[in-house]
Amino acid sequence: MFEYLKSWYTRKFSDPHSVTLLLMLLFSAALFYFFGALVIPVLVAIVIAYLLDWPVCRMEQLGLGRTAATALVMVLFISLVLGLTIGIIPTLWKQLSNLVQETPSMVEQGKFWLLHLPEEYPTLINADQVKVVVNTVEAKVIEFGQKVLSVSLTSLKDVIAWLIYLILVPLLVFFMLKDKTELTQSVVQVLPKQRRLISQVWHEMDQQIMNYIRGKVFEIIIVGVASVIAFSIMDLRYAALLGTLVGLSVLIPFVGAALVTIPVAAVAMFQFGIEAQFWTVIIVYGIIQALDGNVLVPLLFSEAVDLNPVFIIVAVLFFGGLWGFWGVFFAIPLASLVKALLNAWSTQRDTDVQSCQS
Template sequence: MALPMTQQAKYWGIAAAVFLLLVWLMGNVLVPFLVGGAIAYFLDPVADRLERLGLSRAAATAVITLVMFLVVVLLVLAVIPTLIQQTVALVNAAPDIARNLQTFLTERFPDLTDETSIMRTTLADIGAFIQSRGADLAQGVVSSAMSILSALVFIVVVPVVAFYLLLDWDKMVARVDAMIPRDHVTTVRRLARDIDAVLAGFVRGQLTVCLIVGAYYSVTLMLAGLQFGLVVGAIAGAVSFIPYVGAIIGGVLAIGLALFQFWGDWFSIGIVVGIFILGQFMEGNILTPKLVGSSVGLHPVWLLLALSTFGALLGFAGMLIAVPVAAALGVLARFAIGQYQGSLLYRGLDPVQVPRDEDVV
């Protein structure tokens, strides 16, 4: 005989509370395992496809690990040093950019030459502020990232965790499925498929979009001659995780830098503008519909709320679990709404007594 719903809700509530408490208490310890699990989840479809091509699970995992290792080495040797160099150069160039902006505005708005002008004083302070705070911010971000994801984590823990989770992924899924309460196995499996569809459509799809968009902006802006094209492209690609925000931030930053670098050369400025117009068109009409889809059901506002809430409560580990938890809560909310709309509480009458449309005069 099944347990009453009140007792089931109590037990599942306690399990959820214990899970969140463990994440809160062991956040930094769990980070490499969460990262490794995310990598394994992201690469599981690739391993499944290699298995369908005839490779064993172990061979498929080994091939994926080798390819990922080569990609990481390429990034470390070729891309990351240039990215850091351009970021430092951009921070150091902030005072010159602010002074150029001040000169540009004072030439067209003579009132700004007044020494007591609030706008002039503000513009004069912007460059020094960005330079001082920007360097501190960049150093703080790097130091924080390295304290959480240390060299040991990158070299040993995350790859090992990802390798073994990817190797045993199907076995773990089968094991979890065998532990589902038999009274609810059909419903839980359906909800799990819906959650996986949301995660697969959003996380895998959106990360792929971010990589493609970031690479496109970085390469094209560098070919266009923009001094900090790699940094702008990386920022635009990273923030593209939130629809339209990446294009807006990257576009404003790139066009602003292009105006200072190419002032008077309207053709070069137009090329930079065209790059972002084309990139936004490809992202909105080709990449996102094909790789993410329009029926994911994970609204950007809901995603921002989840990232902010879990990040504030649980730190970096909370941000890692924010998207899966948000996807699960979204699916459960839609399931609950469906159950409510099919209940007598919503319908108000027994289904047999509900009048049909053709019976209404």
């Protein structure tokens, strides 16, 4: 066993390039694990910079300088964000407030419906089973309400931090876009000379990350807008809020769609009861999810994602447990990074074998 481990270590890490790649990986993981909260503004700025780099490059091709193109794109982006904030956020906040106020009524209606199930289906379910379910749901609702209240109270102290982020992040994005070449060269100069595998992994991941971020933003917008329109046509209450939740649910592959099904089904059942309109809402919601998974995702992420769904789910669970929201958001790129690392070390092994044979 020891000889096997020794031969594996020699085969994988005898080359300085492999050791450099491993040390860089460990350093980056430790940095994000221990100081993740401190680098969030930088991480957000990198995401936005990746998103805006494409229009900046297109404007450069039209003849604008890098600084002018960056300034123009930043003005358009900030104007768009402010417009969406002023136009959409108040509506979403109002619908969220109304939904929270009506939640107790929805819970009571669901409780009433559950308690009458033994009368309608006595051979399938009994009263004791229903009482257990009702008590569990009530306990979870109370626990959730306490968590929301505690989060809202503790988040008050973070208002100043968010205000600072609103100033720092646009500045970071502007200079990342404007000085992209200089910043890249500075990072390259810091890296050790034995960086051939690091360069290989970076070139493999750079375009994938750009395609993933751009595709994910487009996916959120398309799914969200389609859901809002569909829910509005069906006259479902809180259409804007539920449609926004459906759009944001694509951030968590597979799991997000299952979680958002609960509020959509609850609101539809509270409004329509177990009638034809309720099932229409559920069917339309299922069609949107099916089109997203089978049509939209392959179109948007054909160049960014080449992973089995099992690996994607494991990546969401693992990286989400490590880094929360950002771990979930970057679960697919991080899984692709793991794949690129394995490819790099495999390539190194094949190169060593070929050199020995020659």
